[in-house]
Amino acid sequence: MQVRFEDVSLSYDGQKNVLDHLTFTLDSHHLVSILGPSGCGKSTTLFLIAGLLRVSSGKIYFDDKDVTKLDAVNRNIGMVFQNYALYPHLSVKDNIAFPLKMAGKNKKERHQRAEELARLVHIDDHLEKKPGALSGGQQQRVAIARALAKEPDILLMDEPLSNLDAKLRVEMREEIRRIQRETGITTIFVTHDQAEALSISDSVMVLNKGIIQQKSQAQDLYENPANQFVAQFIGDPEINLIALNDFEQTAESKLLQTAREKNISWVGIRPEHLYRQEFDQSLIQGKVEAIEIIAKDRLALLKTETGQEIRVADLPIDFEKGDTIGLTCQERHFLFFNDQGDRVVLADDE
């Protein structure tokens, strides 16, 4: 089922738009993440799709059907929340079967379907247990199975992995991907965690302050951010935004000269794209302020003479704190931004 917003705005107080004229299409049978910082409007978007909130203006379509005014119960949606929301007094099997009971299905049918779904989410060894006897990851498996019980057209997941520890989060995100692929159900996954969104989604919609910043495939967000916000939000450690004036002019190329002519203010360079270079050929020089080595990750923090901080990742640490070193980067990795934070693609930059 395709989900389409047409110029949708939502205001909780009748004054300020929490979602501001959103227009987007989420493709059928895809897993799409809505990603953004806290308070950007992710859950609000999800609740509008679910029919738990009403738009202030605009229209929502499921395929060609206008569902803007349709109640939640008539939208055929499955929902999974952060806190699982299972019934503690019911067994795993009865939790999964509960929506079918409400729909008046007979016991045999209910149990058959619950067992089938339990197998799908790999919880079939625990059918008779109560939720309290399960781990967080197992409880979330039950919640997913329950959400799928009525064969919804769309599965909505609101930060479903936030309550799990780091290792389990990684395991469960792979599981969600697998379950989505096996069922083919259109899934909309809300998260503030970029690694989560980038790793499991067919496409990612980045929101900030109720406005869509970019909607594209994960790798594209990293390689081709539409603006400074996306460039800074995607990528860990965060991208360096270096004032063009901070570059050493001795090694300046034609591309950087063009950038100056086009009034580029900032050059974005990802920490992993910087490497060491002799002073006379380096783009930028800085004093090493800190070196951080955590397992396989190596990170250095430098400061230029003008006080600009530069993060460098994945480089051989053949220098010490206090050393001044030269750095450079291949031009194909430059990302140019103007003063308004918009991306500017220079002809030579293609």
Ligand SMILES: Nc1ncnc2c1ncn2[C@@H]1O[C@H](COP(=O)(O)OP(=O)(O)OP(=O)(O)O)[C@@H](O)[C@H]1O
């Ligand atoms: N019921 C409400 N009444 C008034 N304002 C609300 C209500 N729910 C959310 N908001 C506000 O709307 C904005 C968007 O909230 P929303 O919960 O959609 O953001 P979010 O991106 O899901 O954030 P988080 O990741 O923190 O859950 C926030 O500024 C929030 O304070």
